[in-house]
Amino acid sequence: MSNELTIKDLHISVQQKPIIKGLSLTVQPGEVHALMGPNGSGKSSLANGLMGHPLYEIDAGEVIFDGVDVLELEPNERAKLGLFLAFQYPTAIPGVSLANFLRLAVSAVRGKETNGDEKDRLIPMREFRRELREKMQQLGVDDSFARRYLNDGFSGGEKKRAEILQLAMLEPKIAILDETDSGLDIDAVRIVGDSVSRLVGPNLGVLIITHYPRLLEYIRPQFIHILLDGRIVESGGWELAEMLEAEGYDPIREKHGVKEEE
Amino acid sequence: MADSYYKDKTKLQKGHFSKEFLQKIAATEPQWMHEKRLEAYALYESLPMPHTTEDDIWRRTVDMRTQDYWRRTRRFLRALDVEKYRPSLPTNGEPSAVDVPETGLPGLPYAEEASGVLVQVDGQRQHISNSEELKKKGVYFADLHTALQEQPELLRDYFMNKAVTLETTLKSGNIAQHNKFDALHGAFWQGGYLLYVPKGVSVELPLRVYINMSEADQADLSHTLIIAEEGSRVAVLEENASTTSDASGLHSGAVEIFAGQNANVTYVQVQRWNRTVWNFASHRAKIARDAQLCWVSAAFGGRLNKMNQASILEGAGSHAQMLGLAFTDARQHLDVSTAQEHISPHTTSDLMYRTVLKDRSQTAWGGNIYVYPAANHTDAYQKNDNLLLSERAHADTLPGLEIQAHEVRCTHGATAGKIDADQVFYLMSRGLSYTQAEKLIVEGFFEPVIERVPLESVREELSTSITRKLG
Ligand SMILES: Nc1ncnc2c1ncn2[C@@H]1O[C@H](COP(=O)(O)OP(=O)(O)OP(=O)(O)O)[C@@H](O)[C@H]1O
Numbered sequence: 001m002s003n004e005l006t007i008k009d010l011h012i013s014v015q016q017k018p019i020i021k022g023l024s025l026t027v028q029p030g031e032v033h034a035l036m037g038p039n040g041s042g043k044s045s046l047a048n049g050l051m052g053h054p055l056y057e058i059d060a061g062e063v064i065f066d067g068v069d070v071l072e073l074e075p076n077e078r079a080k081l082g083l084f085l086a087f088q089y090p091t092a093i094p095g096v097s098l099a100n101f102l103r104l105a106v107s108a109v110r111g112k113e114t115n116g117d118e119k120d121r122l123i124p125m126r127e128f129r130r131e132l133r134e135k136m137q138q139l140g141v142d143d144s145f146a147r148r149y150l151n152d153g154f155s156g157g158e159k160k161r162a163e164i165l166q167l168a169m170l171e172p173k174i175a176i177l178d179e180t181d182s183g184l185d186i187d188a189v190r191i192v193g194d195s196v197s198r199l200v201g202p203n204l205g206v207l208i209i210t211h212y213p214r215l216l217e218y219i220r221p222q223f224i225h226i227l228l229d230g231r232i233v234e235s236g237g238w239e240l241a242e243m244l245e246a247e248g249y250d251p252i253r254e255k256h257g258v259k260e261e262e
Numbered sequence: 263m264a265d266s267y268y269k270d271k272t273k274l275q276k277g278h279f280s281k282e283f284l285q286k287i288a289a290t291e292p293q294w295m296h297e298k299r300l301e302a303y304a305l306y307e308s309l310p311m312p313h314t315t316e317d318d319i320w321r322r323t324v325d326m327r328t329q330d331y332w333r334r335t336r337r338f339l340r341a342l343d344v345e346k347y348r349p350s351l352p353t354n355g356e357p358s359a360v361d362v363p364e365t366g367l368p369g370l371p372y373a374e375e376a377s378g379v380l381v382q383v384d385g386q387r388q389h390i391s392n393s394e395e396l397k398k399k400g401v402y403f404a405d406l407h408t409a410l411q412e413q414p415e416l417l418r419d420y421f422m423n424k425a426v427t428l429e430t431t432l433k434s435g436n437i438a439q440h441n442k443f444d445a446l447h448g449a450f451w452q453g454g455y456l457l458y459v460p461k462g463v464s465v466e467l468p469l470r471v472y473i474n475m476s477e478a479d480q481a482d483l484s485h486t487l488i489i490a491e492e493g494s495r496v497a498v499l500e501e502n503a504s505t506t507s508d509a510s511g512l513h514s515g516a517v518e519i520f521a522g523q524n525a526n527v528t529y530v531q532v533q534r535w536n537r538t539v540w541n542f543a544s545h546r547a548k549i550a551r552d553a554q555l556c557w558v559s560a561a562f563g564g565r566l567n568k569m570n571q572a573s574i575l576e577g578a579g580s581h582a583q584m585l586g587l588a589f590t591d592a593r594q595h596l597d598v599s600t601a602q603e604h605i606s607p608h609t610t611s612d613l614m615y616r617t618v619l620k621d622r623s624q625t626a627w628g629g630n631i632y633v634y635p636a637a638n639h640t641d642a643y644q645k646n647d648n649l650l651l652s653e654r655a656h657a658d659t660l661p662g663l664e665i666q667a668h669e670v671r672c673t674h675g676a677t678a679g680k681i682d683a684d685q686v687f688y689l690m691s692r693g694l695s696y697t698q699a700e701k702l703i704v705e706g707f708f709e710p711v712i713e714r715v716p717l718e719s720v721r722e723e724l725s726t727s728i729t730r731k732l733g
């Protein structure tokens with residue numbers, strides 16, 4: 001039960017509009033789950049709601065992680081607990097260098113004690129630099145990346161790699177990857193896929209949101225879930241991904257009586 | 263004599279800004295200066311205190327209407343009682359009574375890296391040092407009263423004659439033609455300094471000036487005069503600060519900068535008066551042919567600030583970079599008018615002002631680019647961005663262009679917006695607290711200005727001031 005993420009009958013709405021309509025899912029450390037579903041089915045809303053974006057109202061249900069009621073926590077407390085979301089559309093923060101920001105983030109997430117002098121709480125610069133350089137090399141990103149402003153003027157692919165770099169640095173227990181593969185060229189998908197599968201282990205559970213099986217071929221998920229209209233309508237193994245690739249969502253829509261959104 | 267006047271404060275009762283006061287200090291100065299003061303005084307007397315919102319130039323100082331039109335109208339200037347404040351008397355270049363400790367004044371550490379240092383407290387020079395380099399190269403750097411004795415011709419030629427004058431002749435109308443506070447300054451100026459850099463001289467290290475107010479009800483009327491002759495190069499870092507957080511004061515200052523032909527001048531002013539100080543200032547620079555001015559203006563303090571800043575691009579090929587940074591909180595009010603006056607062809611100017619507002623503070627920025635008929639091939643840029651950290655803060659931004667020449671490139675823009683919720687969420691989702699996220703976003707917002715500041719020590723100082731203000 002430790003480090004397990006349990007979602008029970010979760011309901012999320014955005015601006016009074018119900019988006020997630022009763023979703024249950026459990027992710028254990030070491031497991032890889034894939035969440036697939038058509039555009040607008042609510043995948044990103046689920047991810048944002050789990051991370052605590054204020055725009056995504058939790059109407060009902062519970063989310064327990066590491067034995068703690070996550071829904072009561074601020075986003076930064078969720079991060080400290082070991083939750084991580086790689087965003088579908090990472091936000092640009094002009095003027096803030098990736099390295100500066102990441103040093104603060106790593107220090108916050110690793111530091112158990114949050115009071116005291118800020119300088120004391122920061123992880124030593126040399127240690128941080130060394131670790132950052134090492135992880136940047138593994139991801140095949142240029143050294144100049146660290147000095148650039150966070151996601152500002154990054155290409156789509158660069159943004160996604162920066163997300164994975166942060167994932168690697170922050171060492172979460174549960175990571176949600178929201179379409180980290182879209183916008184990447186074939187080589188980049190391989191690099192991201194390899195890096196993530198290297199990170200997956202007994203201490204990391206992953207929920208991968210994607211439209212394409214390509215990334216999943218690098219990180220073989222044990223479980224595949226299909227989200228339709230705010231509900232998980234099918235859960236299964238690799239065969240589900242193959243079925244979707246061959247037939248699309250129509251047979252599933254038909255089976256569950258869900259109309260295609262306009 | 264002057265000293266005894268200064269000590270005997272009982273003589274300086276209500277109504278210090280009077281003709282009698284000018285008579286008292288007449289003996290310490292050349293006759294022409296006395297006459298100049300009297301002329302300014304006559305203008306000061308004749309001008310009304312700006313009081314109506316119909317006065318286009320002052321309306322955002324007098325009273326800024328906010329989005330909540332009826333409830334939150336504030337009458338800013340009304341609360342000012344000029345006569346409450348006490349101008350200081352000249353020391354006449356005599357050695358100062360108070361010595362500054364080697365370690366510097368509290369909160370104003372000496373930068374080791376300076377070719378000259380001037381410290382002034384309440385209008386009185388406390389310390390001045392000139393490096394061997396300055397002396398060898400013939401650079402003149404002294405408090406203005408000493409300069410009045412030692413360099414009378416220079417002062418007679420330049421002082422309030424060519425840049426900040428009693429009658430502003432700017433074409434861009436956003437700066438008052440007759441400014442009551444310029445007149446006050448002209449009549450009662452006290453303190454400040456003259457920096458004169460001879461032709462072809464390049465000063466390696468910056469000069470540092472600390473202008474402080476310490477006693478309550480003090481009026482600081484410091485005057486900055488920088489004359490950089492042809493082909494010279496110099497940088498000045500000036501800090502205006504209160505030594506206590508609550509001693510109320512009035513600052514009515516003027517800054518005059520002359521960048522001679524092909525000269526390269528950097529002038530930085532960091533204003534950190536406490537939140538009870540009324541702050542009025544006119545800053546004007548004249549830039550000759552092929553000269554370059556890098557001008558950094560940072561404002562953190564003051565209760566109410568009204569500041570005029572103008573770059574006059576007089577010579578062909580001249581360039582002005584105007585960098586502004588302001589951070590207001592509590593009920594601070596900051597009203598800045600800038601002008602980029604392109605008089606000659608092939609002149610370029612680049613203005614970037616960024617303001618962050620906290621609490622119930624309010625700011626107004628009005629900027630004009632004016633391109634004279636002869637100023638073909640002008641390239642002028644102007645941008646003002648405001649970041650509001652609170653629902654109750656308010657920023658007005660009014661860029662303006664007036665172009666009378668051909669083949670001109672002018673770009674301008676202005677923005678004002680709240681802190682972005684998605685940015686905050688992104689940072690928090692990575693473990694940062696709200697406070698940390700806000701701090702990072704604010705620092706990032708100022709970064710484009712700070713990264714353009716040419717001196718590392720200034721960049722650090724500005725970052726420190728920003729951090730302090732974030733609390
Ligand atoms: N911030 C928001 N503001 C308004 N509506 C939103 C917001 N976020 C999501 N929605 C709405 O919620 C629904 C689900 O959107 P969501 O982004 O969760 O879908 P998705 O499954 O991630 O789609 P995609 O595959 O295109 O990324 C959509 O109708 C969308 O318009």
Ligand SMILES: [Mg+2]
Pocket residue numbers: 043044045088178179
């Ligand atoms: Mg999505």
